[in-house]
Amino acid sequence: MIKEDNQQWQAVIDLVYQNGQGHIFRFWNQLTSEEKQEFIDQLARIDWQQMNQLIHKALNPEKKIEQEIQPVEVITLQDRLQRDSEVLPSGEHALRQGKVGVCLVAGGQGSRLGFDGPKGCFPITPVKNKSLFQLHAEKIKAMSLKYDVTLPWYIMTSRTNNRATIEFFEKNNYFGLGKENVFFFTQEMIPAIDRQGKFLLESKNRIFESPNGHGGVLKALWESGAIDDMKRRGIEYLFYFQVDNVLIKMCDPVFIGYHITEQSQMSNKVVRKVRPEDRVGVICKIGDKIGVVEYSDLDDEHAYARTEDGELKFWAGSIAIHVIDVSFIEKENKHGFKLPFHIAQKAIPFVNEQGEKVKPNDKNGFKFETFIFDALLDADKTCTIEVERQTEFSAVKNKEGFESPQTAKEDLQRNYVRWLKEAGITVPMKDETLPLYPIEISPLFALDAEDVKRKKERIPAITGPTYIE
Numbered sequence: 001m002i003k004e005d006n007q008q009w010q011a012v013i014d015l016v017y018q019n020g021q022g023h024i025f026r027f028w029n030q031l032t033s034e035e036k037q038e039f040i041d042q043l044a045r046i047d048w049q050q051m052n053q054l055i056h057k058a059l060n061p062e063k064k065i066e067q068e069i070q071p072v073e074v075i076t077l078q079d080r081l082q083r084d085s086e087v088l089p090s091g092e093h094a095l096r097q098g099k100v101g102v103c104l105v106a107g108g109q110g111s112r113l114g115f116d117g118p119k120g121c122f123p124i125t126p127v128k129n130k131s132l133f134q135l136h137a138e139k140i141k142a143m144s145l146k147y148d149v150t151l152p153w154y155i156m157t158s159r160t161n162n163r164a165t166i167e168f169f170e171k172n173n174y175f176g177l178g179k180e181n182v183f184f185f186t187q188e189m190i191p192a193i194d195r196q197g198k199f200l201l202e203s204k205n206r207i208f209e210s211p212n213g214h215g216g217v218l219k220a221l222w223e224s225g226a227i228d229d230m231k232r233r234g235i236e237y238l239f240y241f242q243v244d245n246v247l248i249k250m251c252d253p254v255f256i257g258y259h260i261t262e263q264s265q266m267s268n269k270v271v272r273k274v275r276p277e278d279r280v281g282v283i284c285k286i287g288d289k290i291g292v293v294e295y296s297d298l299d300d301e302h303a304y305a306r307t308e309d310g311e312l313k314f315w316a317g318s319i320a321i322h323v324i325d326v327s328f329i330e331k332e333n334k335h336g337f338k339l340p341f342h343i344a345q346k347a348i349p350f351v352n353e354q355g356e357k358v359k360p361n362d363k364n365g366f367k368f369e370t371f372i373f374d375a376l377l378d379a380d381k382t383c384t385i386e387v388e389r390q391t392e393f394s395a396v397k398n399k400e401g402f403e404s405p406q407t408a409k410e411d412l413q414r415n416y417v418r419w420l421k422e423a424g425i426t427v428p429m430k431d432e433t434l435p436l437y438p439i440e441i442s443p444l445f446a447l448d449a450e451d452v453k454r455k456k457e458r459i460p461a462i463t464g465p466t467y468i469e
């Protein structure tokens with residue numbers, strides 16, 4: 001047991017030992033006084049009660065679905081044929097009145113993509129290689145021009161990518177949105193553990209921590225002062241999306257319109273699962289609440305269940321696009337809510353007993369994450385609308401194959417081709433859906449087929465790689 005004269009240090013050290021994690025001081029005697037202080041600062045932030053509960057849960061996994069689940073009520077594509085035009089004016093009105101803010105979660109580690117830097121900096125557009133951040137920024141800019149309004153952008157980062165993200169925005173002059181309209185804030189971190197429930201060392205004076213999941217955004221918005229900023233600006237509705245969806249329909253006025261008309265506190269977009277194996281969480285009724293069951297937690301009995309007409313019973317696949325009332329986030333925080341942690345097995349790099357860095361290929365421990373959709377369980381009123389996957393959701397998750405940069409680029413181009421063809425423009429094709437030459441349409445030129453139709457005179461003949469701006 002380590003003994004230190006500094007009483008504050010000793011109190012933290014004692015707690016670590018009492019909680020069975022004394023092994024992390026293995027290199028203590030090699031540390032400088034400054035390094036010791038940094039280590040103590042990190043350890044002093046640990047919520048031991050919560051940590052021990054999570055360790056227990058990770059080492060003693062329970063049954064995945066504890067309550068009865070039922071399908072949720074969804075405003076389907078069929079319903080929307082009639083209703084969209086009714087709700088659109090209220091969404092557009094909210095936008096014009098400056099009541100909408102944009103919230104992006106970009107604190108993830110992007111480990112599957114394996115890109116060296118924040119995922120948002122990844123070049124993704126098919127002709128200009130614009131980054132994900134630029135693509136999103138230009139859509140925000142286009143919507144703010146369309147509705148003659150400022151759309152403030154709240155971006156969550158984490159300790160590991162905050163600086164690089166801000167530098168990227170600085171370097172790109174905030175993509176013309178104005179520094180004062182882009183608000184960065186960071187989420188909390190939480191220690192990871194090995195298979196024995198022990199903390200891992202990231203370096204000799206630091207335990208390994210990971211960001212606390214996209215659910216961390218609700219508390220981080222509050223604690224960073226972002227909610228206060230929204231209230232000062234008169235923002236009532238937050239449009240939430242994730243950094244890797246290249247097809248995001250930014251601040252979709254119809255979606256906002258449904259949220260307002262249905263007096264929902266938190267609304268969802270879903271896509272129709274076509275196969276039981278589709279890897280997407282489903283929105284459903286969990287007991288008397290609305291929530292999401294992750295695809296990995298959905299047992300075969302539910303995943304394969306069909307209705308009388310042969311459709312999947314649990315088809316409402318969540319694509320992580322929400323509209324959330326600012327007052328709901330405020331209320332949640334005032335009541336000291338806590339989202340539940342989910343446990344994921346991961347390959348976690350660590351410093352071994354010899355002080356060497358090890359990068360395991362196999363999963364060697366557990367990380368803990370909260371998920372934004374668990375806030376649905378707290379909402380008195382929610383609303384869920386169906387959208388078409390091919391026009392609204394294509395994520396960059398993996399290096400190759402499923403949900404990769406290649407599929408995202410193709411999905412972007414399929415949409416551009418569709419818009420152009422709807423406007424009557426001839427596009428040389430490679431196959432049924434993809435163009436012969438790379439095509440890209442700037443969000444500042446068009447956000448949808450309607451915009452393309454209106455501006456079709458300005459589009460040159462397509463005889464090679466084409467960027468339309």
Ligand code: UTP
Pocket residue numbers: 105106107108109110111112113119156158187210211212213214216241242243244369397
């Ligand atoms: P994912 O769960 O897909 O994770 O995040 P990821 O970090 O992008 O990639 P992997 O799993 O490490 O490969 C979905 C969205 O939630 C954000 C991500 O930045 C992404 O926009 N996120 C995730 C956070 O903001 N914080 C987190 O702690 C986790």
